[in-house]
Amino acid sequence: MAQLTSTEWALAQRPVGLPQLSDFQKKTTDVPEPGDGEIQVKNEWMSVDPYMRGRMYDRESYVPPFQIGETMQGGAIGRVTASNHPGYGAGDLVSSMAGWRTAWTAKPEAVMAMKLPETGLPESAFLGVAGMPGLTAYAGILRIAELKEGDTVFVSGAAGAVGSTVVQIAKIKNCTVIGSAGGPEKCATVMALGADHVIDYKQARGFDGLVAALRAAAPKGIDVYFDNVGGDHLTAAIEVARPMARFAECGMIAQYNETGTPVGPHNIIQVVGKQLKIQGFIVSTHIDMQPAFLADMAKWIGSGQMQFNETVMEGIDKAPDAFLGLFSGANTGKMLVKLG
Numbered sequence: 001m002a003q004l005t006s007t008e009w010a011l012a013q014r015p016v017g018l019p020q021l022s023d024f025q026k027k028t029t030d031v032p033e034p035g036d037g038e039i040q041v042k043n044e045w046m047s048v049d050p051y052m053r054g055r056m057y058d059r060e061s062y063v064p065p066f067q068i069g070e071t072m073q074g075g076a077i078g079r080v081t082a083s084n085h086p087g088y089g090a091g092d093l094v095s096s097m098a099g100w101r102t103a104w105t106a107k108p109e110a111v112m113a114m115k116l117p118e119t120g121l122p123e124s125a126f127l128g129v130a131g132m133p134g135l136t137a138y139a140g141i142l143r144i145a146e147l148k149e150g151d152t153v154f155v156s157g158a159a160g161a162v163g164s165t166v167v168q169i170a171k172i173k174n175c176t177v178i179g180s181a182g183g184p185e186k187c188a189t190v191m192a193l194g195a196d197h198v199i200d201y202k203q204a205r206g207f208d209g210l211v212a213a214l215r216a217a218a219p220k221g222i223d224v225y226f227d228n229v230g231g232d233h234l235t236a237a238i239e240v241a242r243p244m245a246r247f248a249e250c251g252m253i254a255q256y257n258e259t260g261t262p263v264g265p266h267n268i269i270q271v272v273g274k275q276l277k278i279q280g281f282i283v284s285t286h287i288d289m290q291p292a293f294l295a296d297m298a299k300w301i302g303s304g305q306m307q308f309n310e311t312v313m314e315g316i317d318k319a320p321d322a323f324l325g326l327f328s329g330a331n332t333g334k335m336l337v338k339l340g
Contacts, residue, residue, distance in 0.1 A: 004031040004040065004081070007316045008071040008101035015056050018257040018327060023056075024320040025069070031103045034084040038107050039094070044340030046099035046316075047075035047127040048323040049161075053256040062282050074099030075127050077116070078340075088115060095126050102316050102339050119298065128161050128334035129308035130297050132283060136250060137165035137226075138293045139286035144248040144279050145224045152176045152218050154237055157228030158195065159186040159309075161334035162250060166226045167193050168306050175224075178217045180210070180233060182329050189332055193307060201233070210236035221245070230254045235265040241274055249280040257327060309333025 005028055012025035034040045052074060055066045066072050076099035080092040085108065088094070096113035098104045104111065116126055128134060140162075141147050153170045157163040158179025170177045171194040178197045179190040187198040197217035204210045210232055214222065221242035227234055230252025237247065255262045271278060300306035311331040313322040315338070322337050 006101045006103040017259045039088045040082040040105045041078040042103045043076045043078035045077040046337045072100040073097045133161035136283040137162045140248040144281045145246045149174045151223040153224040154178045154222045155226045156180045156233040158190045207232040214240045243274045247278040
């Protein structure tokens with residue numbers, strides 16, 4: 001059997017501000033045959049996600065930082081090519097955290113690998129609507145934001161992988177939904193997902209414009225804010241929140257590449273008077289919701305209630321470009337790299 005090799009990406013240096021292509025380095029490594037309890041997998045898809053920017057800092061967080069020169073990690077979907085593990089056979093479809101590479105050999109538990117069912121969904125869906133971003137949306141809107149039928153819900157980053165799923169779950173639960181997205185094309189996408197109102201944040205041009213647009217869409221205020229952006233979006237949501245509103249803090253992409261001192265919401269005092277609940281969350285804390293999530297998602301996708309968009313770049317060489325595209329709005333829905 002010919003020796004299997006893997007093309008992989010690592011950090012060449014830690015980015016300062018917005019990452020550059022020069023911050024990444026490519027390498028090729030040999031992929032060994034599986035030892036006892038190991039499997040060998042060729043990746044067919046890999047994910048790039050905004051949270052990966054946080055792992056590029058050398059600081060403590062909920063996941064360890066990427067190390068210079070070491071292959072980065074992230075979500076991936078692949079097929080087993082050889083197995084020395086009783087629970088896996090050649091051809092099995094697996095998800096793992098062994099992304100940023102084309103192939104790997106390891107014990108499944110070492111890379112958080114799990115065998116996936118043959119559901120009829122596209123393989124890529126397990127990195128998006130039926131994977132980590134989908135579960136993030138599901139746990140955040142239903143558990144953290146305590147969504148109630150009839151709520152008025154504001155979703156920032158509404159054209160992204162997580163935000164677009166939140167929009168549709170809220171509509172399934174009979175809520176009024178306001179989405180925020182950048183540019184006419186993305187706004188049209190969010191409307192096509194069922195949102196009642198869409199704010200083009202590029203036209204709003206900051207806090208005052210966002211507040212005016214939110215007040216026009218929700219004269220009585222919002223009950224829920226699902227935050228993927230932070231910054232002016234968070235400040236505007238506080239301004240128009242109704243008493244006892246619930247905020248699910250999923251991400252703050254507006255600050256991910258900040259090199260100065262970030263400015264917090266100037267109206268934070270309203271959190272007290274309005275008795276707002278503002279809670280951050282990490283999806284791994286809510287993995288107990290996975291069975292209900294998969295059951296609901298299969299039902300919603302099957303009935304046509306849940307749509308999903310993907311932006312796909314071809315080939316492992318495009319992985320850094322795909323990642324950088326997250327910060328310029330290059331993706332509608334889930335950003336993926338097709339490897340197979």
